Amino acid sequence: MKKEPVRFGIVGLKRGLCALSLLREDNVLLTAVCDSDPAALAAAKETIRSELAACGKTQEVGYFSSYEELLRTDVEAVYIANYATEHVPLVIQALEAGKHVISEIPTVDTLEEARALKAAVAAHPELKYMAGENCCYWAFIQAWKQMYREGKLGQAVYAEAEYLHCADWRSMKPENYPREHWRFDHPAIKYLTHSLGPLLDILDDHCVSVSCMVPDVKYNPYRDKPKTGVALFKTAKGAVIRILIGFDAYVGMDHNYYVMGTRGTLETDRTAPLETASTYAKFADVPGTYYNKLEIPLHLSFPGESTAGHGGADHKMLMDFIRCIQEDTRPPLDVDAGIRMSLPGIIAHESSLRGGELLTIPEL
Ligand SMILES: NC(=O)c1ccc[n+]([C@@H]2O[C@H](COP(=O)([O-])OP(=O)(O)OC[C@H]3O[C@@H](n4cnc5c(N)ncnc54)[C@H](O)[C@@H]3O)[C@@H](O)[C@H]2O)c1
Numbered sequence: 001m002k003k004e005p006v007r008f009g010i011v012g013l014k015r016g017l018c019a020l021s022l023l024r025e026d027n028v029l030l031t032a033v034c035d036s037d038p039a040a041l042a043a044a045k046e047t048i049r050s051e052l053a054a055c056g057k058t059q060e061v062g063y064f065s066s067y068e069e070l071l072r073t074d075v076e077a078v079y080i081a082n083y084a085t086e087h088v089p090l091v092i093q094a095l096e097a098g099k100h101v102i103s104e105i106p107t108v109d110t111l112e113e114a115r116a117l118k119a120a121v122a123a124h125p126e127l128k129y130m131a132g133e134n135c136c137y138w139a140f141i142q143a144w145k146q147m148y149r150e151g152k153l154g155q156a157v158y159a160e161a162e163y164l165h166c167a168d169w170r171s172m173k174p175e176n177y178p179r180e181h182w183r184f185d186h187p188a189i190k191y192l193t194h195s196l197g198p199l200l201d202i203l204d205d206h207c208v209s210v211s212c213m214v215p216d217v218k219y220n221p222y223r224d225k226p227k228t229g230v231a232l233f234k235t236a237k238g239a240v241i242r243i244l245i246g247f248d249a250y251v252g253m254d255h256n257y258y259v260m261g262t263r264g265t266l267e268t269d270r271t272a273p274l275e276t277a278s279t280y281a282k283f284a285d286v287p288g289t290y291y292n293k294l295e296i297p298l299h300l301s302f303p304g305e306s307t308a309g310h311g312g313a314d315h316k317m318l319m320d321f322i323r324c325i326q327e328d329t330r331p332p333l334d335v336d337a338g339i340r341m342s343l344p345g346i347i348a349h350e351s352s353l354r355g356g357e358l359l360t361i362p363e364l
Contacts, residue, residue: 002326005029006100009075011067011090013044015104016081020051021308021315028322032062034070041065071097077325079132079318080104084182084191088113091129092120100128102321105193107131107338111346111362114339118364121335130321130331131338133197135255137313137320139305140279140298141198144259144266148202152283153261156203156235160242160258161195164251169220188245189214189229189352190345194255195243196233197341201333202259206340207233207241208363212348213356219248231348233361243348264289275300275311339364 008028010016013035022028033048035041045063052058064070067090070078077100080090087103094101108114121129135141147153167183177184182191189212200206212231220227227248233241255274258267264283272278280293288294300311309315317333324331344361351359 002328006322006325007031007074007076008322009033009070009073009078009099010081011035011070011078012081012083012104013040014081016079017044017047018309018314019079019081019318020048022318022322023048023051023057024055025319025322027326029059030061031059032064032070032073032075034064034067036065036067038065067093071099076100077102077128077321081132083180084186085109085180088117091117095120095124095127095129098124098127100321100325102130102132102318103338104132105197105338106190106342106345107193107335108342109190109346111343114343114346114364118335118339128321128324128331129335129338130324131193131197131333131335131341132317132321133193133333133338133341134310134313134317135194135198136201136333137316138198138300138311139302140268140300141202141257143296143298144257144279145202147266148259148261149204152264152285153259153266154263154284156205156237156239156259156261158240158242158260159199159203160244160256161199162244162246162254162256163192163194164244164246164254164256166247166249166251166253169222169248173222183247184220184223184227185225187214187225187229187349187352188227188247189231189243189348190342191247192229192231192243192245192345192348193341195245195257196241196344197333197337198257199241199259200341201337203235203237203239205235205237205239206363207344207361208236209234209358209360210344210348210351211356211358212351214352217249219250229348229352231344231351233344233348267293275307336364 009032269277282289
C-alpha cells in the first residue's frame with residue numbers, strides 16, 4: 001500500500017480540467033499539466049491557482065506546452081484528455097516513460113491502435129492503465145449492475161442505450177472550430193462508449209458482430225458529415241444490443257438505457273431530465289409489475305454524494321484510478337474493458353460505410 005500522495009498530471013486542459021476535483025483529496029498531488037494551445041494553458045493556470053487557493057493548498061504545479069516535457073517530470077500518473085482520436089500515441093508514450101495512465105474515451109480510434117494499446121499495456125505490468133468511461137460510475141448504472149449480477153433480471157436478452165447531444169449548428173462554423181472536433185466531425189457511432197460501456201459493464205459481456213446504418217439526412221450546413229448512427233450488436237452471450245448516437249438532429253441532451261432480461265426489465269425514464277430520471281423496473285418476482293412499472297429512486301449519484309462533474313461520476317472514476325495505484329490492484333475498467341467498449345464503434349462505422357453489412361468484431 002503506497003502511503004504518499006500520487007503525483008498526478010493532466011494533458012489536454014479542456015475536459016482534462018474535470019480532474020481538478022482531485023485537488024481536494026489528500027492522497028493526490030497535482031504536479032504538472034500540459035496543453036499545446038497557449039490560450040488553454042493560460043486559462044488553466046488561472047483556474048488552477050484559484051482552485052488551489054479555494055482549497056487552501058500551496059503546491060507547485062508545472063505548466064507545460066510540450067507533453068514530452070511533462071513526461072520528464074516526476075509525475076507518476078497521467079490523465080490523457082487530448083483530442084478524441086489521438087489518445088493511444090500519448091498513452092504509449094506515458095507507459096514508456098513509466099507513468100500510470102487514465103485515458104479519456106474513445107480509448108482507441110482504429111483496430112491497429114487497439115492492438116498497439118493492448119501490447120503496450122501488456123509490456124508494462126507494473127503500471128496501471130484505466131479506461132476513463134465516467135458513465136459506468138453513475139449510481140443507477142452501478143445499482144443495475146449489482147441487480148443483474150444478483151440474478152434479479154435473469155439472463156439478458158436485449159439492451160439498448162442512446163447518447164443524444166446536439167449543438168446549435170450556428171456555433172459549428174469552421175472559424176469557431178478550425179480543426180476537427182469529436183462532437184461535430186467524427187462518425188457519431190465511434191463515440192459510443194457512454195452508451196455501450198455501461199451496458200457491457202452491467203452484463204459482463206462483449207460484442208461479437210455488428211450491423212450499422214447512418215441516415216443520409218444532413219442538418220448542419222457547415223459540416224458535411226451526418227452525425228447520427230444506429231448500430232445493432234450481437235454479444236458473446238447471445239444478447240442483442242442497440243446503440244443510437246445522435247449529435248446533429250434536434251435531440252437536446254440525453255442518455256437513455258434499457259435492459260431486458262428473461263425475468264425482468266430496467267429502464268431510465270425518458271420523460272424526465274437525466275439528473276432526475278428514476279429507474280423503472282419489472283421483475284417476475286415482484287407482484288404487480290406485470291402491467292405496472294416499479295419506480296426505483298436511483299439517479300446519477302447516491303444520496304449524500306457530490307453531484308459535481310457529470311453527476312459525481314468524474315470524481316468517483318478518478319478516485320478509483322488513484323486507489324488502484326495506491327493499493328496495487330487491477331483497474332475495474334482495464335485495457336480489455338476499454339477496447340471492448342470502443343472497438344465495436346470502429347467496426348460499426350465500417351459496417352455503415354458498407355451499407356449496413358454484418359461485420360465480425362475481432363476479439364483481441
Ligand atoms: N467522459 C466525458 O464525459 C467527456 C466529456 C467531454 C470530452 N471527453 C473526451 O475528452 C477528450 C477531450 O475532449 P475536449 O472536448 O476537451 O476536446 P478538445 O478537442 O476541445 O480539447 C483537447 C485539448 O487537448 C489539447 N491537446 C491536444 N493534443 C495535445 C498534445 N499532444 N499535447 C498537449 N495538449 C494537447 C488541445 O490543445 C485542446 O486544448 C476527448 O477524448 C473527448 O472524447 C469526455
